[in-house]
Amino acid sequence: MSLEREEPTHFGAGPAQLPTEVLQQAAKDLLNYNNLGLGIGEISHRSKDATQIIESSKQNLKELMNIPDTHEVFFMQGGGTTGFSSLATNLAAAYVGKTGQIANAGYLVTGSWSLKSFQEAKRLHVPCEIIFNSKDFNDEGKFVDIPDESLWEDRVKGKKFSYVYLCENETVHGIEWNQLPKCIVDDPNIELVADLSSDILSRKIDVSKYGVIMAGAQKNIGLAGLTLYIIKKSILTNIEKVDDTLLHEFDIPVTPIAFDYPTVVKNNSAYNTIPIFTLHVMNLVFEHLIKKGGVEAQEKENDAKAKILYDILDAYPNFYNLPVKPNARSRMNVVFTLKKEGLDEKFLKDAAERKLTGLKGHRSVGGFRASIYNALTLASVEKLVQFIKDFAVENQ
């Protein structure tokens, strides 16, 4: 049975392409891991081999992201959506633990994922408010940019928040925070909670600025079904200070046990059965990235990929439309439309003939979206660039 394949050029937004050598190793390990005579998915999550994978994943991530000792790493089942729920209830509890009071969580809404996360906090009766919705800051009433800090910092300064939430990269609309808002990270009383599901390990970040980082695996780091968390240890301590009775008095919901951060950390991510195969794939992605030169090398490649793609789209301003304002353009999801009507299907068909797939835009936005996560090589993006050029020349 062959495990060879031609390098795919799939630009889907996720679950996304993974490095072929990672999948080949994972496929082998699915049948026989470490010469155990047994596959990696068939062993106890409390066995020596499983524990070693958990430890190794933590260590590799700490090395890749330069995670300080003030922060802890853990893994949980689920994805971003389960993260929206667990972040809201755990962080609300942490604030009660720290202050003996409640306060609203503040959400910076820049696209549909941050909006969904806010809606989930509200649905669960976690006190929360929208600090700004970027739709309100442009004439189009759309998610097309991130308003300058000067326009909304007054809504933050001097106020108390249980935490402030943002989604670093909005995959649907192709919008990315190119730098963190200073009024949040410079305020020592605010814990920044960030969804990095679609840009984790794509560029260097300063972990010390975050209270919690949450990232679903299925874009840059693995298969669907697993989420990684990096959390400030003091937040864990604050959650532990609160007993369920106190939470109940404050009308804040108790987090389901499998998603209670202190419980998961105390049990080294194996309170319940961690999907060890999925974690192993994630760890293979980490090892692959370390071998490639780490996040620094990856960032350089990602910048180059995004540059040539935006450059070619910008080069045909009468043919391609880029809805997102330049300062908020995502380096991971490049969203564009055709100015001429009636060509959309042809674009996808012609692309598919060159084996360029996954380019259809999200159903709520339309047009096209090229997702260029870590596993997409510069050579693959160059093929797409060539096609975008050829298509414009042939059809304009």
Next chain:
Amino acid sequence: MSLEREEPTHFGAGPAQLPTEVLQQAAKDLLNYNNLGLGIGEISHRSKDATQIIESSKQNLKELMNIPDTHEVFFMQGGGTTGFSSLATNLAAAYVGKTGQIANAGYLVTGSWSLKSFQEAKRLHVPCEIIFNSKDFNDEGKFVDIPDESLWEDRVKGKKFSYVYLCENETVHGIEWNQLPKCIVDDPNIELVADLSSDILSRKIDVSKYGVIMAGAQKNIGLAGLTLYIIKKSILTNIEKVDDTLLHEFDIPVTPIAFDYPTVVKNNSAYNTIPIFTLHVMNLVFEHLIKKGGVEAQEKENDAKAKILYDILDAYPNFYNLPVKPNARSRMNVVFTLKKEGLDEKFLKDAAERKLTGLKGHRSVGGFRASIYNALTLASVEKLVQFIKDFAVENQ
């Protein structure tokens, strides 16, 4: 790269051994599914291929379990522990939707898993009570049997419960309900909610008797990280009748959105990103079982496996001890201890020399446990039987 392996003889309680041909196919599909040039874990969960896997898994399960039209099948991230939480809040909501009132959920506690499930409902502030704890019905004060219905049916008859919960097979203690309690299944006002994580598809059952069946994948049906649910459609309708404000008035927690059963069903198990590789493995297990002759053939083999294993242990009553009373013995997890002290390590070492692994008992019980789920062949169990006999003869 070889995907061959010697048939393992691993008796771990889970994550457990899977059929080798299932893993071989899964390994191939991890790199290139259906000649897409892309692996099954790399495609959108809303793509045609992913949808086809979801539909096929549902159909295959319906065929295997003869699921009536009154019931719906869906899949969710997580395992049993996430199930404990989501069952409690969804079913409490369903009762409010049906009756406009609240009532306690009733738990039949026969081992540590049903106890954990009760504790989670309580922790989440879902109204609940223990109908019986089997520890209270024997002199040892241990989980070693299931009390006869006549001893506890008075606690059920004429009373109202939002649902009644049981765990069909307790993996830690090796205790199994060999038939469902009549006082529960014959009461049309009671919804039976059952955890079948460790005995699903191991024997024929009458699905119409259950309100909800929940089963984590990692014992009989696949890899960790996915749980299947079979639910009476009327329960879904009842949950939908309740809005969050009413729930809040009744002080019942809102279920996190990724675990809200009606939302998941309406979105065909893809409200959030379903771990499609893990579901594919589950579906391959279903197909493998259909080819083997379905649940009927599997049940016959499982009965034979359990019989020869218990028979050989019973044949050496001075050497082996079987803590569980015969009428509650599990056909999936055979728990035993050695009467002589100081031989435990030797037992495991000698077994390992014959490549018989995973036999150590749960840390809370000690001794040994042979888990003989569907993927363990009769031939593998015969090897274990031979070893158990030889060990007794050599060491008694």
